[in-house]
Amino acid sequence: MATNADTKSLNAWLDERLLAHDTFGWALNAVVVKTRDQTILIDSGLGEEYPDFPRAGHLIQRLEAAGVELGSVTDVVLTHMHFDHVGGLLAHGVKQRLRSDLRVHLSAFEARFWKQPDFSKTAMPPALADLARKASKEFLEEYSSYLHLFDQEAEVADGVTVGLTGGHTPGHSVVRVKSGNDRLMFGGDAIFPVSFDHPEWHNGFEHDPEEATRVRLRLMAELAASGSWLVSTHMPFPSVGRVVAAGDLYRWVPVQWDY
Template structure:
């Protein structure tokens, strides 16, 4: 499917505007970080960049005054109309299992050429797709499952691969409700088709869970709902170390304004409630956080002052 058509004026504008910056002077291969390794106790973790996704700035908070939203972006030296969202996935090794958490955007959308880098970056990190024993999907939006739909990927995966997703998420995409989202034109159809294709192609390997499931020692996936009905987070625990991969429960603006509604949220009020609860818990426990759309590698801690949170980047581990 090609999003580069007349039904996608806002997306095409964003893609063209951002991509124009990289036509000249961009080194090949890219001299930018694309993977970051750390330890959570005895658990090995690698955060891998799937690239960036250029979207309208309004997606940050469609329930607020545009002037307020533009001011927030300006304070961070960002353009008011286009925001580049990081796309992060995580590979975890624990108890003899290699677990891929989310699978990135895939290669289906030519208007988004700076996304969909997962396969090549796994290879650059020395990670063979055949070594992956489990996949955990925080939800079934296309920027989280698309990497599994790239031509040739399924043939390289293990036949006994287990794919863990909340049962409520799989059920939702049988007949998804987009009545409360605020997406650019074309996105609901693209999301619907991608989720349907994924469920059809990987049905035999799905391992649905109701509320939570321990994928490997110290690797627990828990349904939160909100962003989508079956949205889940993955919590790692080993020794005294803790790290949560929050998927799309937390966006950068969510620290300053957790009550702003992201355009992709299917239940904005519940998503805000989940966000606040999770951020308060992470702040209280001083637990590390990684999220899909925080700037790579996104490893941070959460500080809290009243109703406002703060993202405190963790020192890089060299």
């Protein structure tokens, strides 16, 4: 989460939030967008890569709990191809329940990158890098006939676009949704909980950490200026909020949870 931070600074950040120094809860969010004619799944979470993770690999159950049948999904948008974003689609029994005319929207840069991925700038342990290679290879083999590749930007549906950012991975993308006067961005892995206080801190999964820093600063400036809602993959519950300017940095304002 902060591979280039010194231990004292990182521990101070954790202490301010009354968090442990040795472990950090890692949220994992996906989004469903419904239009008049389409049901769009953005990312799919973990699959069965970690059998001892009791909450992983439950894409079908999570969707059904939200009133969404897997077979009703017309489009999938992938922000990138790390295993915690494509793994849900690789879980047992998922592909068989998907529509035969499903469209999977993915950056062409991302698809090319994972044919010969470069981990030289990441801080992934070898086991995780191997898992990332395996998941991406399996996904490209399993879903090649479903892929709809784009270069810079693509319209998935009326009011729903996906645009290339790069940084976290060469083909990392974000999804922007418009509905009336409302705006929402699904930021994938561009923005993390530490990004508001320390945008310069690198995430160990970033394939180009310096570019990833520039990307998140640019996106946070856009969000603060537009007032758009933000959902990012690893923002903690309630996971939806807005970004506001705070001097030279930005501040995360989570939605007030109305249960």
